[in-house]
Amino acid sequence: MKENYLRWSEHPYAGERNPPAEGVTPYAGSWPLIFLKRDSEGHFLDPNYKRIVLPIKDPHHIDFYHELKIVQRTLNNLTPQQKKIGIYYGTGVPTKQWTPVIDKLIDTYGAGPTQAARILAVVHGAINDSMVVTWHLKYLWDAARPNQYDQTLKTLLCTPGFPAYPSGHAVVSGCAEVMLTYFFPKEAGKIKRIAKEDAISRLYAGVHFPSDNEEGLRLGRHIGKVIVSHLKSQSDERGQILDLSDSKYRNANILSEDYQQSIPFDFNERCRSLTMDDDVSVKKNTEAAKPYLKF
Incomplete structure (x- = not known):
């Protein structure tokens, strides 16, 4: 069944009077890619120039009104642990929690200088490509945030200033999970746990619908x-892999049991x-924790 969905660019956030402006880096979907390619029509290609069929639902086939009830119920019943998870992963940009994980894996497994450089470059290159694809889809589909469906919705964290679908945290987490499992297969279980937790943290934060996260992963x-x-x-040159x-x-x-940032930073609190009437809910997780730069 084809569903109608609200457009991010047409409706204000709860607590605001006007719809969002152009948002954060609206043209990032056209930025250069590291591994993936584009054809002349803008379709994404794999490194061998074969077209990629992106495995993600068209938002017209998602019932966001039904999923809004899940967001509302989640926010009304947040546990202290869920709040910690939402705040931890929602602090800073989506790479903030993953980069220290990569570094810890490199140290633990004693990667040499060239191996470490390759792992860092390859994983971050893949993340770059995943974010370019994400931003292309975000602004292509222009899907609204939960607090644009419910003008009374108080979220745990400040709602980011760009379209919802798919979740950038979820896409980055899914990509990082696969990339790091390739280099460190013995740590697959923990890596997957981080990815799933990072994705669902956006539901706990109240800034994404379940499908944003599930489809993003x-x-x-x-x-x-x-x-x-x-x-x-x-x-x-020897033919050695x-x-x-x-x-x-x-x-x-690599698991964060206390949900303290590996690299703390005092983000702007505007x-x-x-947001919820709790001081911790608006600290270090506002729109200033997302990039302000516009290109």
Whole structure:
């Protein structure tokens, strides 16, 4: 069944009078790619120039009004643990929690200088591509946020200033999960747990619908798999494959049990949309924690 959905550019956030302006980096969907390619019509291609069929639902096939009830129920019944998770992953941009994870894995598994450089470059390159795809879809579909459907909705965190679908945190997490599991397969369980927790944190924050997160994870994982398939074909001048994983499990300390930032930063606390009446809900998680730069 085809559903009508609200457009992000046409409705104000709860607590605001006017619809959003052009938003954060609205043309980032056209930015350069590291691994993926584009054809002359703007379709995304894999590294071998084959067209990628993006595994994500058209928002016309999502019942956002039904999912709004899930967001409302979640916000009305948040546990202290869910609040911690929402605030932790919602602090800063989507890469903020993943970059320290990469560094800890590199240290724990004793990656050499060139291996470490490759891992950092490859994973962040894949994340770059996943975000370019995400931003293309966000502004293509222009899907509204939960607090544009419900003008009384008080979210845990400040609602970011760009369209909702798909969730950038979820896409990045899905992509990072696949990329890091490729390099560190023994840590797959923990890496997947972080990815799932990061994605659902956006529901706890009240700034995304379930489908934003679920479809975002699926899309990110697919992009990661496309890039990993390309990496597996790479070798040095001897024909030796480049990425040999450690066969021993070294139990990397990558899970955040206390949900404290690895790299703290005092983000600006301004927020115009409605948030919960709790001081912690508006600290370090406002729109200033998202990029202000517009290109």
